[in-house]
Amino acid sequence: MIKLIVTDMDGTLLDDNKNLNHEFHEVYNELRNRDIKFAVASGRHYSEMHKYFRPQYKDMIYIAENGGQIVYEDKEIFTSTMDMNEIFKIAEDAMQLNDVDIILSGSQYLYLYNYKNKPLNEIRDFYFQFKIINHLSQIKEKVFKISIFNEKGSDYNTHKFIYDKWEDKMTVTASAFVWTDIYNKEVDKGVAVNVLKEKFGIRDNEVMVFGDYNNDIEMLKQGYHSYAMENASEEIKNVANFMAKSNNDNGVLQVIKDVVLA
Structure with missing residues (x-):
């Protein structure tokens, strides 16, 4: 049973025009009803990630700065800053x-x-x-x-x-x-996913992860249900266990609906 879903944003959850698919709200609410945690992971700043989802997604988890900051319910639960x-x-x-x-x-x-x-x-x-x-x-x-x-x-x-x-x-x-x-050195998206697994008591086979570019490699290793987007780099495709349709074809939400919510 999937208990945590983590997805990259650009090139993965968002289409090439940086838009969030209109089905997201319905899918997210169903995940919430089933007590499945949902996290977005990006190299973006937290405030920029947050504007895509506020205010109705207060319980979403944000992995910002490629794992340098994790925010959950408006509180920092992990941070790593440079000297x-x-x-x-x-x-x-x-x-x-x-x-x-x-x-x-x-x-x-x-x-x-x-x-x-x-x-x-x-x-x-x-x-x-x-x-x-x-x-x-x-x-x-x-x-x-x-x-x-x-x-x-x-x-x-x-x-x-x-x-x-x-x-x-x-x-x-x-x-x-x-x-x-x-x-x-101790920071990447994979470390961030591991922080979430430990915090919520979730095992590898209960994690679903989506990515498209090389900074997603380490987080794809954190869950058995790892998906490379059709538009992903070859390095990502070599690491992932499964494939999803491209970001422009709503690949992330399609997999969630077919595999998790079906």
Whole structure:
């Protein structure tokens, strides 16, 4: 019996236009009636995730910042923030690369550093509160994650360069085609799912997970009922035990209706 469902947002639960399917409300209410926990997991900021589901989904679980923050019933139940000295060093390394922008995700704001105007449209899709800064000392709050934007693609040179320098101390992952994310070593979506399993007393075979990109790999390993979207990367398809239709074909909700609610 499934007791916990965890799904990535972009490219998974949301379609390519960043829209939530009209069937979601009905499906979610039925899951709630059956006491099945539902979590959304993303590299997004919590406030940006929350706007998709408020106010009627107060008992939804939010795994934000690729696992750096978990919020349940409006309360933080897990958080992992970066050391400011490490942030300075990572930013210094990133600035050695050409044509990249550095974005830092704080508890209240997104901070654009070394900003060259390129990723603003991308950022507006994910965040509504951001500040452009000239120095990292302007940040006066905790930081969950550093993201590096490269419009040529994260695999072009960004990911390997940062990974080679920091993989022994930090988690470095390509979270989308143009984004490389860096956050604390003990943090990823898989760790977050494990936190939820322990909190609610749920076993691996009671967990259903959906993902499409490489930052979803670790969370797919946390449940037997792991689904790669039809539009997923090959790495995700190799890890998942099952396949779902694409995000544009409402794959997540279709599996839930057919497998969990049937």
